[in-house]
Amino acid sequence: MKGKTYNIRVKAQLKNWVNGKSIHNSVDNECCPDFNCCMPNNITTDEDRLHFFNWYLSDDKARMHNFLLDQLRAVTNRSMIMRYQGLKEENN
Numbered sequence: 001m002k003g004k005t006y007n008i009r010v011k012a013q014l015k016n017w018v019n020g021k022s023i024h025n026s027v028d029n030e031c032c033p034d035f036n037c038c039m040p041n042n043i044t045t046d047e048d049r050l051h052f053f054n055w056y057l058s059d060d061k062a063r064m065h066n067f068l069l070d071q072l073r074a075v076t077n078r079s080m081i082m083r084y085q086g087l088k089e090e091n092n
Contacts, residue, residue, distance in 0.1 A: 002028065011056075018053045020046070033064075034071045042075055 013025050022036035031037050033052050034044040055063040
């Protein structure tokens with residue numbers, strides 16, 4: 001279970017993220033919704049960031065869930081491609 005200040009930290013992280021500052025939540029070890037704090041090449045549009053923040057404020061878990069799954073797929077695909085390219089280069 002998260003502590004009493006967890007929601008405060010999450011909201012602060014999301015406000016920073018919406019304003020273009022992707023800061024990793026080091027207290028809870030949580031990335032921004034698009035993982036941009038740890039994977040700077042994963043860029044989400046300002047509009048999508050604002051949508052996600054509004055979904056968070058309105059507790060629209062379905063839309064937040066779908067957004068996070070899309071981001072996870074994108075990050076996973078990039079990681080797999082980069083890993084494959086690295087292995088391919090090692091074998092040449």
